[in-house]
Each structure stands twice: as C-alpha cells, then as structure tokens.
Amino acid sequence: MPNSTPRKSGLFIGLMSGTSVDGIDAALVRIDDESIQLAHTYTHNLPEQLTAELHRLSLSETFCVDRIGQLHRILGDLFAEASLCLMQQCGASMTEVVAIGSHGQTIRHRPDAVGSAPAFTWQIGDAHTIAQKTGVTTVADFRGRDLAAGGQAAPLAPLFHRALLGETQSGVVLNIGGLANATILNKGQIDHGFDTGPGNTLIDTWCREHLDRPFDTDGEWARTGNIQPALLSHWLGDAYFAKAPPKSTGREYFNHDWLVANSASLSRYQPADIAATLTELTAVSCAQGIIQNASAPAKIYVCGGGAHNAFLMERIQVHSGVYQVTTTQELGINPDWIEAAAFAWLAYARMNDQRFDLHSTTGSEGQVPLGVVYPA
Numbered sequence: 001m002p003n004s005t006p007r008k009s010g011l012f013i014g015l016m017s018g019t020s021v022d023g024i025d026a027a028l029v030r031i032d033d034e035s036i037q038l039a040h041t042y043t044h045n046l047p048e049q050l051t052a053e054l055h056r057l058s059l060s061e062t063f064c065v066d067r068i069g070q071l072h073r074i075l076g077d078l079f080a081e082a083s084l085c086l087m088q089q090c091g092a093s094m095t096e097v098v099a100i101g102s103h104g105q106t107i108r109h110r111p112d113a114v115g116s117a118p119a120f121t122w123q124i125g126d127a128h129t130i131a132q133k134t135g136v137t138t139v140a141d142f143r144g145r146d147l148a149a150g151g152q153a154a155p156l157a158p159l160f161h162r163a164l165l166g167e168t169q170s171g172v173v174l175n176i177g178g179l180a181n182a183t184i185l186n187k188g189q190i191d192h193g194f195d196t197g198p199g200n201t202l203i204d205t206w207c208r209e210h211l212d213r214p215f216d217t218d219g220e221w222a223r224t225g226n227i228q229p230a231l232l233s234h235w236l237g238d239a240y241f242a243k244a245p246p247k248s249t250g251r252e253y254f255n256h257d258w259l260v261a262n263s264a265s266l267s268r269y270q271p272a273d274i275a276a277t278l279t280e281l282t283a284v285s286c287a288q289g290i291i292q293n294a295s296a297p298a299k300i301y302v303c304g305g306g307a308h309n310a311f312l313m314e315r316i317q318v319h320s321g322v323y324q325v326t327t328t329q330e331l332g333i334n335p336d337w338i339e340a341a342a343f344a345w346l347a348y349a350r351m352n353d354q355r356f357d358l359h360s361t362t363g364s365e366g367q368v369p370l371g372v373v374y375p376a
Contacts, residue, residue, distance in 0.1 A: 007033060008098050008351045013086065013136070014344030015079050015102040017125070019178025019201055019251050020305070021054045022046060022214065024079060026086040027340035028097075031348045036164060040090035041337050044082035050074070058107050058251055068107070068124065075105055076126030080133035100138045101347025101371070102130055103339075109250035111152040121153045127374040139347040139371040151364025154248040158183035158193030158361045159349070159370075160342035164331055171298045172290050173328065174316075175338060176200060176306025179249060180286050183361075184294050193361030194245035196289035198254040200305050203278045203312075205256050210271040216279075219311025225276030228269060232277050232284070235262055241285055245293060246363035282306070283315035290323065297321075303328040303335035346370055 009032035016025045024044040030037040054071070057063060079102050087094050104123030113119045127140035143153035158181075161173040167188040174182050180199035184192045200215065207216045216222055240249060259278075260266065266274060290300065300323050306312055307327045317325040327335045349356075355367035 008348070009033065010098045011039065011092070011096050012098055012344040012348050013083050013100040014340040014342065014347065015082060015100065016340040016343055017046075017075075017079075017103070017105045018339065019106070020204070020214075021051045021105065024082040025337065025340040026082040027337050027344055028086055028090060028092070029341050029344040031345060036333075036341070036345060038333050038337060038341055040086060040092075041334075041340070042082065042086040042089055044078065044085060046078065054105060054107070059255060059257075072124040072126050073129060075124055076129030077133070079104075079125050080130045083130065083134050083136070094134055094136055097134075097136045099347045099351050100130060100134065100136050101142075101343035101345075101350075102127055102138055102140045103142065103343050104140055106250065108252060109154065109248070110252065111147070111154065111248050119147060119153075121147055127372070131374045131376050135376050137351070137376045138374045139350045140374060141372040142343070142346055142370045144372075145370060146358055146362050146364045146368050149364035149366055149368050151358055151362030151368070152246055152248040153362060155181040155183075155193050155195060155361060156346065156358075156370060157181065157339065157342045158190050159356055159358075160338075160345045161185065161193075162188065162190055163345060164328075164333065170296070172294065172300045172323070173338075174286055174290070174300050174302045175304045176282070176286070176302060176312070177304040177339065178204075178251060179254065180282060180304075180306065181248075182286065182290050182293075184290065185298075186295055190360050191295060192245045192293045194289070194293075195248045197241060197249065197285040198278075198282055200282070200309075201251055201254055202256075202259055203275065203282065205259070206271070206275055206278055209256075210275075215305070216275060216309070219279060219309040221272055222275040222279040223311045225270060225272030225274070227280045228273055228277045231263065231269070232280055235277075235281050236284060238262065241288070246361055248362070279309070279312050280315055283312055284319050287316055287319035287323075290320065297323050299323065300325045301328045301331060302326070303333075303338035305336075307335035
C-alpha cells in the first residue's frame with residue numbers, strides 16, 4: 001500500500017566522497033514534490049595522508065580488518081563535520097534538516113559474481129556516528145538492497161537525473177567523475193543508466209605520475225599531445241566497452257595496473273601523447289555508449305569534474321555528432337554538485353518510503369527501497 005502519511009519535505013543534506021577521495025562534498029537541498037533547489041554547498045577537505053591511505057585500500061588485495069573498522073569511524077566523524085560546517089556556513093540550524101543522505105566512501109565494488117563468490121559493494125563512513133554527532137536522522141547504505149535484488153548496485157544517480165529533468169523531458173545526463181556514467185531519458189522515462197567506463201581516473205593517475213599534479217587543468221597538457229590511434233583502438237577493445245547495459249565498474253578495474261597491462265610499452269610514447277589518448281578514451285567511450293543506447297539524438301548534460309576539462313568536452317562533442325554537449329548548469333544545478341544533491345534527494349525518497357524499479361539501470365528485480373535509516 002502507498003504511504004498515507006504526510007510527505008516529508010524541506011531541507012536535506014547530501015554527502016558524497018568520490019573516487020578522487022580528496023574531499024567530502026556537502027549539499028543542502030530544498031526538496032518537495034514540485035521542485036529541487038540547491039540552497040548551499042561546502043567541500044570538507046580530507047587530510048592528504050588519509051586520501052593516500054584510502055586510495056591504497058581501494059586497490060589493495062590485502063588489508064587489516066582493524067584499520068578498516070577505524071577508517072569507518074574516522075570517516076563517519078568527517079562526514080558529520082562536513083554537515084555541521086555546511087550548516088554553520090549558511091547560518092542555519094541542524095534542527096531545520098529533515099535528513100542527511102550519506103553515500104559513504106567506496107572501498108570496493110564487485111558487482112558481478114565470480115563462480116561461487118557472490119557480488120558485493122562496500123562503502124565505509126559510519127552512519128551511526130553521523131546521526132549521533134549531528135542529531136539528524138541519516139540515510140546510508142544506499143546500494144546494498146539493489147545488489148540483494150540482483151542488481152549492480154550502481155548507478156543510482158539516474159533516479160535523481162529523471163527527477164531533475166522532469167516527467168516529460170528527454171536528454172542524457174553524463175556524469176564524469178573518476179568513472180563516467182550516463183543516464184538516457186526518453187520523455188521522462190529512464191531507458192538506460194550505466195557506467196560508460198573510465199572518466200577522470202586514468203587521466204588523473206597519469207597526471208600525478210608525470211606532472212605531480214592531481215589533474216590536468218582544463219586538459220591543457222593533453223591538448224599538447226598527439227592521440228595515438230592504434231593504442232586507443234587497443235584500449236577500446238576491452239570487453240567492458242562491448243558489454244551491454246546494465247553494467248557498472250570502478251577503480252578496482254580501470255586503474256594504473258589496467259593501463260600497464262593493456263599497453264605494450266608506455267615508454268615508447270611521449271607522456272603528453274598518453275594524456276591525449278587517455279582523454280580520447282574517455283570521450284569516445286562516453287559518446288559511443290550514449291549513441292549506441294539512445295533511441296534518438298538528445299542534449300547531453302555533463303556534470304562532475306570532467307565538465308571543467310575543456311579539451312575533454314570538445315572531444316566528446318566531436319564524437320557525439322548531432323547531440324549537443326552542454327552542462328547541468330542549464331538544468332539549474334552546478335555540475336560540481338549533482339552527485340551530492342543526488343544523495344540528498346535519495347534521502348528524501350527513502351524518508352517518504354519510495355521504491356524504485358531499477359531494472360533498466362542496475363538490472364535488479366521488483367520495487368526496491370534504497371537506503372537504511374539511522375534515527376537521530
């Protein structure tokens with residue numbers, strides 16, 4: 001039966017820490033049945049040592065259980081601090097917030113079972129700690145139920161993208177963070193939602209290795225290089241790109257080891273040429289994923305860090321043909337804050353007991369509730 005209690009609307013906080021692990025994005029969003037309005041934003045920087053440790057943890061085949069438990073609590077404290085600082089900056093009280101939606105920090109995403117080993121996804125950042133320190137009901141563990149229902153547990157953002165575009169619009173929302181994912185909407189319905197492959201993660205890894213910088217600002221370095229067609233073709237031959245949706249991936253797959261294993265000898269090329277070719281890999285895989293799965297040409301709204309890479313945006317447009325490439329700023333939300341706002345909206349949905357058919361995005365079966373509620 002549908003929930004007959006009054007709808008819970010008002011201010012919600014969304015917390016997101018992505019694959020870059022350099023900070024927690026906190027968004028205060030006013031949500032009701034009619035509108036989604038971004039009220040205030042704040043980024044809570046993470047200590048460099050913690051960032052480095054989390055990067056190692058996400059790729060390591062061995063780990064210390066005690067340390068993961070400690071990091072779970074440490075991140076819970078930091079997510080709570082991010083929420084408190086957000087509200088302090090905007091001069092509002094935590095008592096005005098209906099709920100916090102916390103994605104947590106992904107340390108491993110294995111969405112496909114291997115033999116008798118079941119699929120799993122693992123996010124840390126203790127929601128009990130967030131609720132206790134903020135005094136606000138917190139919603140977390142958004143991915144687990146979808147996985148239990150046979151889904152990939154990702155991506156979940158397409159639900160928010162549909163709410164953002166409205167019930168009648170068509171378009172594509174392309175989120176380019178560490179990984180890239182696309183939501184293909186046809187007159188308010190989600191035709192597909194899937195990870196297209198690497199977003200910024202391989203480009204950033206190469207940039208850190210050769211320039212000692214966290215990313216290629218505006219794609220300026222890649223722009224000086226020459227795209228290597230044979231190398232690009234070899235990379236695009238990876239089985240992931242040919243796999244039909246629903247599908248999802250992570251840094252466990254697309255990382256420096258993947259780059260080395262899929263390249264005969266990187267030392268044969270100029271580093272700037274590799275940067276250019278990695279940027280082209282993201283552009284081609286995004287554009288091809290969209291064109292192959294969309295029923296008709298539509299506007300592509302880009303969000304995430306990739307929206308600030310002018311060279312990458314140009315290359316996506318080149319490969320997208322008649323599709324016009326723009327950003328989510330046209331939809332009223334800065335491209336930097338889409339993901340955090342999405343988890344505010346997912347908290348809103350959970351607090352109102354909404355359930356979702358995610359078969360076209362994650363592959364799960366039935367009407368699935370997303371998120372576990374941790375009362376204040």
